[in-house]
Amino acid sequence: METLATLAATLGPRNCLTAPDDVAPYAVDWRGVGGATPRAVLRPGSVEEVQAAVRACAADGLAIVPAGGRTGLAGGAVLPPNGPASVVLSLERLNRIRDVDARDFSLVAEAGCIIQHVQEAAAKVGRLFPLSWGAQGSAMVGGALSTNAGGIRTLRWGNARDLVMGLEVVLPDGRVLNDLRRVRKDNSGYALRHLFLGGEGTLGVITAAALRLVPALKRVETAFVAVPSPDAALALFSRMMESGAEVIAFELLIGRCMDIVAKNGIGVRVPLPLGSPWYVMVELAAAHPAVPLREMLEETLGAAAEAGEVLDAAIAENEAQRANIWRIREDWPDCARRECPSVNTDTSVPVSAVPEFCARVEKALAERWPEGRLFALGHAGDGNIHVSLGAPPGMDREAWYARAREAEPMVNAIAVELGGSFSAEHGIGQMKRHAMATHKDRVALDLMRAVKRAIDPEGLMNPGKMLP
């Protein structure tokens, strides 16, 4: 195609890949989701090159799939199976940190910066970039913002969108929306950036962002706690929130998850005896060493134990023990994969509805698939519990999916009935479009389509994603 030849000249042949072996890695993501093969993989090295690529593709009617670290869990950064002719636009070479300003508590990063590098750049000037999750060593800024990534610390500092002060975006017509201000307050018209944040690349390509930093943490306390029930966990959550400490993370796990981590985890130590029906991981932090954080934690756990909300607790005594607790959380996806195939979900409910959600899900899944194994863990402080239904021993993925695929819509429906969302933090991508079609308010869908038509009238940005 002539467009690709022109782009090879503009970007250099190494940055306009068309050979099957070169293109293949970009056809699948971390999760193994893949659809059609892209016509080419474009790797622009500057905003101007992104503009040139977008303009050339638009002129030729080629669709664009923006991609970063491809660690998403909804298939948003790879082609759908039966979409239009598309290229992958990889932002990996836009990887400069343009500016770090400790006094401003700000950092300007290009879309291809790896999240962990942003964290490190902030730490160097005594600041914290709080966004954090398992894939942070591969995930990139552009993808994190386009999917409004969550993670374990959203309880305290919000999702990705809450950490953005300004954006630079290449629009579907190749123009640049230059809104890269490091300003905390700006009420000058519609908050356009919030369309691109979480927009999954369907309205344009984020090329850079001005990010908020926060003061570095001086003290952290982390505990692993056995609790009798989600209701007890929620009572403990209220106590922690009222303890006066900054509650950074509050994770809930069903006991079975710990059995599987104990069995399949590599180099992970289980901090408490197995056998509790549920466990909680809680992390408190303070920005000053004089804050009596340990006392706050111990007093709160003590009071909760007296009230019957806590069965047992282990407080990390050092950084190694703390790291071990978080490895349980981060290694969970790998441990689960080693155990069995499972049908996964990504729902949220109001925090107060977490106990009812867990109870209804457990009952509904057990009735329909008594052979299935319920896994449930997630960010209880955000009301975001990831429920999975694991296959019985020995059953392969294909067979289990054929039998239990319906577990996902069933869990989604329960979350929505409780006033929650069928898509809490992973986004829609390809995988949740069916749920958008089923559950999303009709008026909201109409508005979204109107916005899409207004900004991407040709429908060339990441087609087949998000909107059903």
Next chain:
Amino acid sequence: METLATLAATLGPRNCLTAPDDVAPYAVDWRGVGGATPRAVLRPGSVEEVQAAVRACAADGLAIVPAGGRTGLAGGAVLPPNGPASVVLSLERLNRIRDVDARDFSLVAEAGCIIQHVQEAAAKVGRLFPLSWGAQGSAMVGGALSTNAGGIRTLRWGNARDLVMGLEVVLPDGRVLNDLRRVRKDNSGYALRHLFLGGEGTLGVITAAALRLVPALKRVETAFVAVPSPDAALALFSRMMESGAEVIAFELLIGRCMDIVAKNGIGVRVPLPLGSPWYVMVELAAAHPAVPLREMLEETLGAAAEAGEVLDAAIAENEAQRANIWRIREDWPDCARRECPSVNTDTSVPVSAVPEFCARVEKALAERWPEGRLFALGHAGDGNIHVSLGAPPGMDREAWYARAREAEPMVNAIAVELGGSFSAEHGIGQMKRHAMATHKDRVALDLMRAVKRAIDPEGLMNPGKMLP
């Protein structure tokens, strides 16, 4: 008009006002801005009545100006001088707090709820609704959200938009966007609510919101500090942020403002001798009584004094002294008005640029209007300094505006040159449209117009506001 007769029947005659005496109060706002007289004032008592009103007006081509407490500073809730035939849609009767959930840290309020009532409802269950500013006793939820209101605590908890989990909106075609979820995480398509938050009623009418609450504060420390310069103030700000305390507010005032408060304030005590070139108000908070907040404050002030950043400081010893410090800030607009007419601005810059901004503004205004008096005070921790140019003694408003009106665009231009905004927290309304036309990125304006056309194709929602 037949439409109004129909609406009088639907809403009741007392809620469809057309007599000149009844309509007149709604033709002006708190600031005294007024334009054309509305054809009618509609006061619906339910979401259904809002829908009926919007549909009837749309059918008849009547434009709608949504209004709440009418305390805005940009003329957004009153008719422009030469707009189309319009009604004022007052949300004042939608004033129910539908739900308060301490465990969820959430509260659902209708658009006509007064901000202070929301604060009180949260306090009753041991929670804090942190949005706070001078007009909170009159301002309503709908207006606060539609203008993305700021105030003195945005440093810690963000602007209004950051405190919203879900919205209910009546769209220009009368349909309801029901997105009133109390969910902290929801990545299911475009974040539509962020279009209406700060949308100044130009895309629809917010009728209710699910708001975030935070744990109640257990301890607060407040200090009034004399500093030699904005640069010193900024150094002090960094120290406070690194002190480990939660910095809730950090306000900067030029010395002249204190002279005027001392002269014109009613029942306000000046905590430090007059004569310092600049002053700072800083408030620290902790959610636990054991946090050594007073020590953090004293140590930080002590270190800053040694470094020459602090000239003198008074720490509030009790609630009365604390209230007195904040009365200085809140009474400033009235004190200034008693002193002289002034040309006002609402700019923000990156926090690190505050000293340069102050210096450049001072120089530019003094050169052009040596007879003018520079007032500068604002939320330095957000980079949001409100600069005003006061008239010389004895000059009336009309004469001063004729001479010094250009001070506003001059200050705006300096803020924009420093990477800032010409409209930090008051919004655009009628008063800042000229600045939108001058300074807003062309691409951003194009996108905003496309969004407006997509959602309000007839242009009946709050015409003559925001978009130039």
